Every structure is written in C-alpha cells, then in structure tokens.
Amino acid sequence: MSSNTTRVAVLGATGYVGxxxxxxxxxxPAARVTVATTVRHAGQTLADVHPALAPLGHLPLEALDTAAIADRADVVLSALPHGESAAVLGELVDAGLMVADLSADYRFADPAAYAAAYGHPHPRPDLAARAVYGLVEFNRAAIRASRLVGVPGCYPTATLLALLPALQGGLIDPAQGVVVDAKSGISGAGRDAKTQNLFCEVDGGVRAYNVGTHRHQPEMAFQAAALGGRAVPVFFTPQVVPMSRGILASVYARLAPGVTEADLRAAYHKAYAGTPFGQVLPEGSFPNTRQVAGTNRFAVGITADRETGQAALLCVIDNLVKGAAGQAIQCMNLMLGLPEETGLPVMGGVA
Ligand SMILES: NC(=O)c1ccc[n+]([C@@H]2O[C@H](COP(=O)([O-])OP(=O)(O)OC[C@H]3O[C@@H](n4cnc5c(N)ncnc54)[C@H](OP(=O)(O)O)[C@@H]3O)[C@@H](O)[C@H]2O)c1
Structure with a gap:
C-alpha cells in the first residue's frame, strides 16, 4: 500500500466492531491503519486477540494516547463504548483529525436529547451540535462536508432505511406512530462476556429485551424527525436470535389515506435508485439476513394491506458491516472525497 494513503486510527480495535x-x-485502496487501541490488551498483537485477522498480526495493540494518535493518523474510526467516546474524540477533533464515532455519543445534534436518552449531560455539547448523523443514504451531502460523524446504531440503521422513504413521501400517517420489531444476532451486544449471551442461554430460543425502553428507541424517533421531516412516535421491541450477525427490522405503520402498495414501492425505488448498497425486493419477496451477511448492502421488502390500512416495511443488514464498521468507512470515504463504496464488501458467502 502506498505511503500517501490516508492514515487511520482504529479505537477499540479488540472488539467486534473494531x-x-x-x-x-x-x-x-486508499487507507492504511497506523494505530489500533485497546485498554486490556496493550502490548499484545492483533493476532493474539482476533485470530481471524492473522494476516494483520504484526499490528501492535496500544493504549489510547490522543497526542500519539494526532501525530500518526489523519482519520479516527472509533469503536469505544458510549460515554467513553465523547471527550476523547473531542480532543482529536480539536487537534484537526476527521472522526467517525460508532458509539452513540455524537448521534444527537441536540445535547438535551442525548442527556434524556443516556442519563448524563453531554461532555462536548459544542461538538454534538455540529456532528452529522452518518446515515449515508439520507445525509450524503452533510457527511461529505463534515469532519465529525456520529455513525448510526445498528437497529436505527435498519429501521430508518425501512421507514424513511415512506415517511419522507407522506405515505404513512405519522400521527399514528410506528412499531419497530427487530431481531438481532448476538454480536450486537459486543464481545464482553455476559451470562445472557452465553451459547446455552441464546441457542434454541428468541428473547425480547428492553421492550419500549431500549436506548435506540429515542435515536430512531430523533432521526426519523430530523431526516424524515415529520415527527413520529416510535415503539421498539428488540429481540436476540441465535445467530452471530444480522438484523431484520420490521416496521409497522398506518398508511396515509388512499396510499397503495404501488405508491410505496415507487417511493422506495426512487429513494434507493443509483445507491451502491440498497436493494428493493420485488412484490411478494421479503428479506433474509443471509442475503446481506458480510456485506455493506441492505435489502428492503414492503407490503401494504388496504383493508386494514397497515404497511409493513422490512429491512435486513449485517449489524457489524452496514450497521457499524462498513457504514463508518462509507462515511470516511465521503469525508475524504472518495466514492462512497470504496473498499467496501458487496458480496458475502453463498452458504
Ligand atoms: N456490535 C454492534 O453490532 C454495534 C453496531 C453499531 C454500533 N456499535 C457500537 O460500537 C461500539 C463498539 O461496539 P463493540 O460491539 O465492538 O463492543 P466490544 O466488542 O465490547 O468492544 C469494545 C472496545 O472498546 C474498548 N474499550 C472498552 N472500554 C474502554 C474504555 N473505557 N476506554 C477505551 N476503550 C475501551 C475495548 O477494549 P479492550 O477490551 O481491548 O480493553 C474494546 O476494544 C459501541 O459503542 C457500540 O455501541 C456496536
């Protein structure tokens, strides 16, 4: 790789997203990793912690030092826990680096909305107000002009990709609210050991959790209003299913008067035409997480029932790619003036 490629620091390199x-x-083709950080594994190599990344095994893992990062990187892709990110990344933005934050810390332009969702004041309200939400398909121009992006959460990514074309087009009734029923693979919970994520606890069952109280619910509502142009109450039921990766989000909404499935379908085709990663499935076809696994793609299936006035808007993503790392790199590409699809996977395995 040439030495004039962009130097990238990956914070939280030992986790699933890192x-x-x-x-x-x-x-x-245009980026090289120059820093990879950890808290607990400083001094080890990447291959010690991620055996699947053995070809990158030479990369040392180091403690997070903002001065060293500012010296050795141009762009920061950060996969730290929320609450740990805002202050550290603020220092790096102040030092002139471009930052894409995968935690929730820069996803709310309104610091009061962040405080309400996360239970503590935002440590850098000045930067939160300037940060741009990294849902590329609906915020491309703002991301291109930004130096600090809050990359969307995994559930909000799938939900907003399913919801926004209908909401923006006035095809559903926002006053009726929407219900989001979403199923996620267990990697969405991160790599730290927790009893409820052990194989024996997850295998052979489906578990709902944090119904109506999940921290992604306010993010969905905030960004639906910001990007969709209409306030819409959101009720969210997250579930864990026994697979490693993938999210299926099913969004249920009331059709606006007179709207047909053909109207919906036209809006989704228009929204995603010409985008490198979006796919609208044909009538009667609904998405499967397997068709996007390992890729930055998303697939949307829609249906509308005139009799009940119900619309079902479904989207699948890989939570670790389009729902996290892939989307962050898509944002980085735009900030660097590159085609958004540069270096991103579009095909996964076939079995
Ligand atoms: N998993 C997903 O599907 C997903 C999707 C979208 C967004 N996200 C967000 O992306 C971030 C990373 O998620 P993940 O699933 O990769 O989590 P993870 O597997 O638990 O990894 C967390 C990483 O952060 C590091 N870390 C932990 N505490 C830290 C601290 N106080 N200071 C600095 N570094 C610290 C860990 O380092 P050591 O363990 O090496 O010490 C590890 O590298 C989170 O904010 C998460 O909400 C996750």
Whole structure:
C-alpha cells in the first residue's frame, strides 16, 4: 500500500466492531491503519486477540494516547463504548483529525436529547451540535462536508432505511406512530462476556429485551424527525436470535389515506435508485439476513394491506458491516472525497 494513503486510527480495535473495521480497511485502496487501541490488551498483537485477522498480526495493540494518535493518523474510526467516546474524540477533533464515532455519543445534534436518552449531560455539547448523523443514504451531502460523524446504531440503521422513504413521501400517517420489531444476532451486544449471551442461554430460543425502553428507541424517533421531516412516535421491541450477525427490522405503520402498495414501492425505488448498497425486493419477496451477511448492502421488502390500512416495511443488514464498521468507512470515504463504496464488501458467502 502506498505511503500517501490516508492514515487511520482504529479505537477499540479488540472488539467486534473494531475487528470488522480492521478487516475491511485491510482491503481499502486508499487507507492504511497506523494505530489500533485497546485498554486490556496493550502490548499484545492483533493476532493474539482476533485470530481471524492473522494476516494483520504484526499490528501492535496500544493504549489510547490522543497526542500519539494526532501525530500518526489523519482519520479516527472509533469503536469505544458510549460515554467513553465523547471527550476523547473531542480532543482529536480539536487537534484537526476527521472522526467517525460508532458509539452513540455524537448521534444527537441536540445535547438535551442525548442527556434524556443516556442519563448524563453531554461532555462536548459544542461538538454534538455540529456532528452529522452518518446515515449515508439520507445525509450524503452533510457527511461529505463534515469532519465529525456520529455513525448510526445498528437497529436505527435498519429501521430508518425501512421507514424513511415512506415517511419522507407522506405515505404513512405519522400521527399514528410506528412499531419497530427487530431481531438481532448476538454480536450486537459486543464481545464482553455476559451470562445472557452465553451459547446455552441464546441457542434454541428468541428473547425480547428492553421492550419500549431500549436506548435506540429515542435515536430512531430523533432521526426519523430530523431526516424524515415529520415527527413520529416510535415503539421498539428488540429481540436476540441465535445467530452471530444480522438484523431484520420490521416496521409497522398506518398508511396515509388512499396510499397503495404501488405508491410505496415507487417511493422506495426512487429513494434507493443509483445507491451502491440498497436493494428493493420485488412484490411478494421479503428479506433474509443471509442475503446481506458480510456485506455493506441492505435489502428492503414492503407490503401494504388496504383493508386494514397497515404497511409493513422490512429491512435486513449485517449489524457489524452496514450497521457499524462498513457504514463508518462509507462515511470516511465521503469525508475524504472518495466514492462512497470504496473498499467496501458487496458480496458475502453463498452458504
Ligand atoms: N456490535 C454492534 O453490532 C454495534 C453496531 C453499531 C454500533 N456499535 C457500537 O460500537 C461500539 C463498539 O461496539 P463493540 O460491539 O465492538 O463492543 P466490544 O466488542 O465490547 O468492544 C469494545 C472496545 O472498546 C474498548 N474499550 C472498552 N472500554 C474502554 C474504555 N473505557 N476506554 C477505551 N476503550 C475501551 C475495548 O477494549 P479492550 O477490551 O481491548 O480493553 C474494546 O476494544 C459501541 O459503542 C457500540 O455501541 C456496536
């Protein structure tokens, strides 16, 4: 790789999202990783912690030092926990670096909305107000002009990709609210050991959790209003299913008077025509997480029932790629003035 490629620091390199960032960046033609951080594994190499990344095994894992990062990187892709990110990334933005934050810390332009959702004041309200929400398909121009992006959460990514064409087009009634029923693979919970994520607890069952109280619910409502142009109450039921990766979000909404499935379908085709990663499935076809696994693609299936006035808007993503690392790199590409699809996977395995 040439030495004039962009130097990238990956913060939280030992986690699932950090590992996925490194895996994608290894094939990126215009970026090279110069810093990979950890708290607990400083001094070890990447291969010790992520055996699947053995070809990158030489990369040392180091403690997070903002001065060193500012010296050795141009762009920061950060996969730290929420609450740990805002202050550290603020220092790096102040030092002139471009930042895409995968935590929730820069997803709310309104610091009061962040405080309400996360229960503590935002440490950098000045930057939160300037940060741009990284849902590329609906915020491309703002991301291109930004130096700080809050990359959407995994559930909000799938939900907003399913919802926004209908909401923006006035095809559903926002006053009736929407119900989001979403199923996620277990990697969505991160790599830290937790009893409820053990194989024996997850295998052979489906578990709902944080119904109506999940921290992604306010993010969905905030960004539906910001990007969709209409306030819409959101009720969210997250569920864990026994697979490693993938999200299926099913969004249920009331059709606006007179709207047909053909109207919906036309809006979705228009919204995603010419985008490198979006696919609208044909009538009667509904998405499967397997068709996007390992890729930055998303697939949307829609149906409308005139009799009940119900619309079902479904989207699948890979939570670690379009729902996290891939979307962050898509944002980085735009900030660097590159085609958004540069270096991103579009095909996964076939079995
Ligand atoms: N998993 C997903 O599907 C997904 C999707 C979208 C967004 N996200 C967000 O992306 C971020 C990373 O998620 P993940 O699933 O990769 O989590 P994870 O597997 O638990 O990894 C967390 C990473 O952060 C590091 N870390 C933990 N505490 C830290 C601290 N106080 N200071 C600095 N570094 C610290 C860890 O380092 P060590 O363990 O090496 O010490 C590890 O590298 C989170 O904010 C998450 O909400 C996750």
């Amino acid at each position: 590992g996925q960032l490194l895996a994608i960046l290894a094939g990126h």
